[in-house]
Amino acid sequence: MTFNTESRSSRTSTSSRTSTNTSTHTQYSTTRAATIVSTLVWWLRAWRATTTAVRAATLWTRDTVTPAGWAVVAASVVLLPVGVIFGWIELIAAGVTAVALLLLSLPFLMGGRSYSVDFSLGIERIVAGGEAIGTLTVTNESKKLELPGRVDVPIGTGLTDVYVPLLRAGQSHVEDVVVPAYVRGVIDVGPVTTVRTDPIGILRREVAWADVHRLYVHPVTVSIPSTSSGFVRDLEGNPTSQIVDSDISFHAIREYAHGDGQRNIHWKSTAKTGKLMVRQFEETRRSRLAIVLALRADEFGSDDEFEMAVSAVGSLAVRAIRDGRDIAVVGSQEIPEFAMATVRSIRSLSVLTQRTLLDELSAISSGPNMMPVEAVCALAAEVVPDISIAFVFCGSTMTPKRLQALTLGFAAGVAVVAVLCDPDDEPRYRNLAGTSVLTIGVLDDFRSLLARRAG
Incomplete structure (x- = not known):
């Protein structure tokens, strides 16, 4: 078996920019072993492509089909075949209705919302027991009518739904959103999500905006007497009554002892007593x-x-x-x-x-x-x-x-x-x-x- 790989690279330069394009070409020999290898490579690529597609389809299905939608899907997949097999008209009718509902809900997801969504929270801090008011502004930036929709505003672990009416081109819809702050904590508001769904709520399509606002809910406090006087001051008393040889607050004079610093000698007292006398200080500490x-x-x-x-x-x-x-x-x-x-x-x-x-x-x-x-x-x-x-x-x-x-x-x-x-x-x-x-x-x-x- 021969396995040859050719790699060709070309570089094009101009006065304004430089770009590099690299392409790789692979050739396999026509021997039987090489045919097996090329088949395995083809299957590997197909497997990777299929896996990627299945993963993308799974994510899309999980994000698109609502719990009610799964019930409709189950009805269409189970009831219709069972009704056909056993000849039950009721099950066939239920299955056909489920399939029709699925098909009718698909057009509501087509296209995209031309919404511009802005959410602002006027304050960042509030005392527990109150409410903060946020302002949600939804603007139709397209040149055509936009059908009614819904905007979801996550508030902590909860969710607030704001229904957007029919908007003409350039028209805006402004609505206040109440953020309850009844309990102390930190509340994350957002990201705001625009939701497109059918009237029955079988399928939905969401687009999340990146802004997240953080609201600090402070504990309730009361005004208490100053800590510089009264009960707290009386309990503290003096920070210290320890006597030291060097500090700021002067305390007394004593006789010189071996090891005392000369700068603390009190010369006037020394002259009066005829003995070396040194200063003593009261230790001061900041309480x-x-x-x-x-x-x-x-x-x-x-x-x-x-x-x-x-x-x-x-x-x-x-x-x-x-x-x-x-x-x-x-x-x-x-x-x-x-x-x-x-x-x-x-x-x-x-x-x-x-x-x-x-x-x-x-x-x-x-x-x-x-x-x-x-x-x-x-x-x-x-x-x-x-x-x-x-x-x-x-x-x-x-x-x-x-x-x-x-x-x-x-x-x-x-x-x-x-x-x-x-x-x-x-x-x-x-x-x-x-x-x-x-x-x-x-x-x-x-x-x-x-x-x-x-x-």
């Missing part, structure tokens, strides 16, 4: 407010408790950002179940601005593969420096013993406040072995308790 949100699902009795905790976190963090405080908002990262015993991981939410913080709180969620809140507190104490007070937000399933253990995760001198979200309990304040516990039944209780303690 930081740590906010820890429990994310383990079993640390809350219900979804309402978790939503209340997220709203309380947002309220306190927004107040602290307005006051210009240094804050850190942390929660557990999701950890694979097989690594729960060996891996510890927390995430810090962005606190650059109120908007970035609320955006991240919109997307946060609880789950079973989260670290216990005690472990989150311990790791937060290691990675967040200069914590003076820590607020820990959790649910009604937290026992008094676990609430007391929250203080152990932080360094000595750090005031710990546990905010227990329990709709079935009355709002109150109590102290459990050094851990301050605020129990709130609704979000407004958090504001009133802080204001009451501040007063």
Whole structure:
């Protein structure tokens, strides 16, 4: 057998462009073995072409035939042959009707929609419990009439249908689309899809537009007393009372000891006492407010408790950002179940601005593969420096013993406040072995308790 391949390449150059065209010609000898090879090659090419065509037809059928259409197809494929075989007039009539419906629905898919679709969402952020209004504009860009159609607007996991009337050439149809934002979260709106279908809904043809709008549904927050005074300030007290040899805040003068720096010698006192005297300073540290949100699902009795905790976190963090405080908002990262015993991981939410913080709180969620809140507190104490007070937000399933253990995760001198979200309990304040516990039944209780303690 001989197998010869010739490859020929030609290049054509002009003053404006250069193009390269390459063509390959294959020749086979006429021996018997070569004939078998050429036959196999032909069958391989045919198989590839058939596979591609079948795949394309399958995708087109899946996207075109509706559930009602599959019922009509099944009726035409099953009822008509069975009726012919057994001579049942009723089945033959049903089968013929199904075939007729299929044939009549095909013309509705021919041609293309000359629609120009524009969808705009006036806002990108909204507080949970409201509604956002989007504007859908459909324009007929052709020079002929366009039959009525439908435009689908995906909203999160749902779908809104907008029916487009008969449009003359150049005519536009404008309609408002309501985006419900009743629950905190992140909602993707789009891509908008134009749908062409027959009156019965057997077949359909869709064209998707690329634009996707993201709507952040922020948690509900309340205005709480300033963190620079009142209850929070009283809990913090002085950041530190440690005496050091070098800092900014002057404290006292003591006798010189070996190893003290000469620049701290107080010469006037030295002249009066006849002994070297040096300055002492009070260590100053910039206090930081740590906010820890429990994310383990079993640390809350219900979804309402978790939503209340997220709203309380947002309220306190927004107040602290307005006051210009240094804050850190942390929660557990999701950890694979097989690594729960060996891996510890927390995430810090962005606190650059109120908007970035609320955006991240919109997307946060609880789950079973989260670290216990005690472990989150311990790791937060290691990675967040200069914590003076820590607020820990959790649910009604937290026992008094676990609430007391929250203080152990932080360094000595750090005031710990546990905010227990329990709709079935009355709002109150109590102290459990050094851990301050605020129990709130609704979000407004958090504001009133802080204001009451501040007063």
